Amino acid sequence: MEKAEKQYDKYEYIDAQETYLKVVKKGYKSAELYKNLGNSYYFNSQFDEALKWYEDLMVSFPEEVEPEYYFRYAQTLKSAERYEDADTYMDKFFAANKEDERGRLYKKEPDYLNRIDFQSGRFEIENSSINSSSTDFGTAFYGNYVVFSSSRDTSTFKKTIHQWNEEPFLDLYKTTYNPTNGELSEIEKLNDKINSKFHESTPIFTKDGKTIYFTRNNYSNSRFGTDSKKTNRLKIYRSYKNTQGGWTTPQSLSINDDQYSTAHPALSTDEKTLYFSSDMPGGEGQSDIYAVAINADGSLGEPKNLGKRINTEGKETFPFISTSGDLYFSSDGHIGLGGLDVYVTNLNPETKEEELVVNIGKPVNGTEDDFAFIVDEGSKRGYFSSNRAEGKGKDDIYSFLQLEDLKSFCEITLTGVVTDKDTGDLLAGTKVSIYDSSNNLLKSYVVGPDAFYSHKVKCGSKYFVRAEKEEYATGEELVNTPEETKTLETPLLLEKKIKSAKIGDDLGKILALSPIYFDFDQSYIRSDAAVELAKVIEVLEQYPDMKIDIRSHTDSHGDDSYNLWLSEQRAKSTIKYMVDKGIDANRLSGKGYGESQGVNDCGNESNCTKDEYQLNRRSEFIIVK
Structure with a gap:
C-alpha cells in the first residue's frame, strides 16, 4: 500500500494500478484503496474501470464517502449511460454540498438530457485518417496546415515513456489541410526548436503564422522544473518565426509558475488576449479558464479568471475562440453526457440567453472525454478530439462539418x-x-x-x-x-394617406379619432378630447366647403329627459369650442340624443362597468356637405 500510494502521489497511475490490484487480489479492502484505485482510472479517463471501484466504495464504505466521490461516481455512471443512477448520486452530491456550482447547475437543469438532445444532430463527424494507434489530439489551424499533438513514435530511438499512461511523450506534427472537404494528409513533425523530449501539445498560431503559443512540460534550457512536491507541471511557451523560416527558441510566458500548470492557449479574434486553462491558486475548481492581455511589446498583463458563469469546481479546459467571438471549451463541471463535454458561450453577452453555457450536443459529445474543439466558421469545418471507444488510438482527432447553427432555447x-x-x-x-x-x-x-x-x-x-x-x-x-x-x-x-369621404360618413371614424369622451354629468371639453377635436378642426380648415353635424350621446345614468338635455349641452359645448378655434358657426350644426342611441346594452336598469357606460358618452361628426 505504501508503494502504491507513492506511485499514486507521483501521478504514476499505471504503476499504481498494478500495485493496488495486487493488494486487492490478496483480499485487502479499504475506502482509501477503492478511492485511489478508482481515481487512478478516473484521471486517465478510463471511466468503465473507475466505475467498478467507485461502486465498491459506495457499497462497502458508504460512511467514508466524501461528496466529491458522489460526483465522480455520477460521471462514471453517465459514461455507462446509466443516467437515472447518475442523477441519484448527483442529488446526493447536491444535498451534501449545496454551494458547489456543479450540483447547482444540475438542480437548475434537471431536464439536461432533453436540452442536450435539442442541440444534437447539428454536426456530421468522421474519424480522421491521420490518427494512429497512439494518442492524437489538440488541433490548430496554421495556414494551409493543421497542427496537432501525437505520441506516435517516429524517431529512430525509443522515445521516453510517460508514467502517467505509459505512452511516449507528445510532439507537435503538421498535416496538409483541405478546407473544401476537411481532409488531412502528408504528416510532418515540427522542427526540434519546438519539440523537446517531453510533452508538447495544443498549439495556437497568430493569423500571420509568425507566432506560436503551445503547451509543454516545465522544461527550458535543459532544465526540468518541478514544484515543491517534485511534480513537473505544464507551462505555455511562445516562439517566433525567424528570418530563415524556422522558429526561435521557445520562451516560457510570465503567467507560468513552477507550482501550478498553465496550458491550452487560445487567442482572441484581435489577438490582443490570450485565453488558457490553469489550476493556479484562487480559482473556482480543479482547472479554470483565464484571460490575459497581450501588450503591444509582447509582455502579458495580469491573468483574470473568467468567473463562475464559465468556471465550476470541476475541470474547465481547452478554450477556443471562434471568429465570431464565441468561447468553446470542455468541462466536466457543467451538465453533460459523461467525461468532458464541449460547451459554447458568448464572451460578451448582451442578453440573458447569450449568457447561457450550452452543451453543443451529440455526436460531438458522448459518454467519454470530448475536447479540443476548433471550427472555421467560414467553411463550417473543424476538428475535435475524443477518447471514445470506436477510435483508432487512446485519443483520436475527429473532423466535422457543421450542418446547423446553435439552436435558441428561448x-x-x-x-x-x-x-x-x-x-x-x-x-x-x-x-x-x-x-x-x-x-x-x-x-x-x-x-x-x-x-x-x-x-x-x-x-x-x-x-x-x-x-x-x-x-x-x-x-x-x-x-x-x-x-x-x-x-x-x-x-x-x-391607414391610407388619402381617404375618401362622403355625405353621411362619420369624420371621427375616417380620421380614426379616439372617442370624444365627457366626464360623468359634465359637458366641458377634456384635454384628451381637445387633442381629437384639433384633428377635426384641421380637416375643416383644409376643406372650407365641408359642413358637419355634431351628435352628442350620454350613458343611461340619470333621468331620460335630463340626459337629453345634457347631451344637448355637450353638442353645444363642442360647437362653441370649435367656433372659438376659428371655424365658422354656419358650417356646424349639432344635436343631443341623450341615451337613445347607445353603442351597447348598457341602458336603464343595466349593470355595466364604468368603462362600458363611458363608451356611450361620445360625440359623432357626420358629414352633411
Whole structure:
C-alpha cells in the first residue's frame, strides 16, 4: 500500500494500478484503496474501470464517502449511460454540498438530457485518417496546415515513456489541410526548436503564422522544473518565426509558475488576449479558464479568471475562440453526457440567453472525454478530439462539418397580418421589415396574398416591426419580447394617406379619432378630447366647403329627459369650442340624443362597468356637405 500510494502521489497511475490490484487480489479492502484505485482510472479517463471501484466504495464504505466521490461516481455512471443512477448520486452530491456550482447547475437543469438532445444532430463527424494507434489530439489551424499533438513514435530511438499512461511523450506534427472537404494528409513533425523530449501539445498560431503559443512540460534550457512536491507541471511557451523560416527558441510566458500548470492557449479574434486553462491558486475548481492581455511589446498583463458563469469546481479546459467571438471549451463541471463535454458561450453577452453555457450536443459529445474543439466558421469545418471507444488510438482527432447553427432555447416568433385599418382588407404586397433596438435591419419581407409575415427573434429584446405600402402611411410597432418561448401576434394596421369621404360618413371614424369622451354629468371639453377635436378642426380648415353635424350621446345614468338635455349641452359645448378655434358657426350644426342611441346594452336598469357606460358618452361628426 505504501508503494502504491507513492506511485499514486507521483501521478504514476499505471504503476499504481498494478500495485493496488495486487493488494486487492490478496483480499485487502479499504475506502482509501477503492478511492485511489478508482481515481487512478478516473484521471486517465478510463471511466468503465473507475466505475467498478467507485461502486465498491459506495457499497462497502458508504460512511467514508466524501461528496466529491458522489460526483465522480455520477460521471462514471453517465459514461455507462446509466443516467437515472447518475442523477441519484448527483442529488446526493447536491444535498451534501449545496454551494458547489456543479450540483447547482444540475438542480437548475434537471431536464439536461432533453436540452442536450435539442442541440444534437447539428454536426456530421468522421474519424480522421491521420490518427494512429497512439494518442492524437489538440488541433490548430496554421495556414494551409493543421497542427496537432501525437505520441506516435517516429524517431529512430525509443522515445521516453510517460508514467502517467505509459505512452511516449507528445510532439507537435503538421498535416496538409483541405478546407473544401476537411481532409488531412502528408504528416510532418515540427522542427526540434519546438519539440523537446517531453510533452508538447495544443498549439495556437497568430493569423500571420509568425507566432506560436503551445503547451509543454516545465522544461527550458535543459532544465526540468518541478514544484515543491517534485511534480513537473505544464507551462505555455511562445516562439517566433525567424528570418530563415524556422522558429526561435521557445520562451516560457510570465503567467507560468513552477507550482501550478498553465496550458491550452487560445487567442482572441484581435489577438490582443490570450485565453488558457490553469489550476493556479484562487480559482473556482480543479482547472479554470483565464484571460490575459497581450501588450503591444509582447509582455502579458495580469491573468483574470473568467468567473463562475464559465468556471465550476470541476475541470474547465481547452478554450477556443471562434471568429465570431464565441468561447468553446470542455468541462466536466457543467451538465453533460459523461467525461468532458464541449460547451459554447458568448464572451460578451448582451442578453440573458447569450449568457447561457450550452452543451453543443451529440455526436460531438458522448459518454467519454470530448475536447479540443476548433471550427472555421467560414467553411463550417473543424476538428475535435475524443477518447471514445470506436477510435483508432487512446485519443483520436475527429473532423466535422457543421450542418446547423446553435439552436435558441428561448425563441420568439413574431407573426401578424397587414390590413387596412379602416376596411380590414388584407394588404398583399406590403413590405414588412424587422429592426433591432439599434435600428439595424434584420429581415425584410414582401407579404403574399394572405398578407401574413413571420420572423424568429431573440427573447428578452426589443424590436421594431415596420410596414410600408404605396398609398399608405408607414406603420411601426415596438415589440418587447419576453424571456420565454412563444409566438407574439403583432398585427399591422395601415391607414391610407388619402381617404375618401362622403355625405353621411362619420369624420371621427375616417380620421380614426379616439372617442370624444365627457366626464360623468359634465359637458366641458377634456384635454384628451381637445387633442381629437384639433384633428377635426384641421380637416375643416383644409376643406372650407365641408359642413358637419355634431351628435352628442350620454350613458343611461340619470333621468331620460335630463340626459337629453345634457347631451344637448355637450353638442353645444363642442360647437362653441370649435367656433372659438376659428371655424365658422354656419358650417356646424349639432344635436343631443341623450341615451337613445347607445353603442351597447348598457341602458336603464343595466349593470355595466364604468368603462362600458363611458363608451356611450361620445360625440359623432357626420358629414352633411
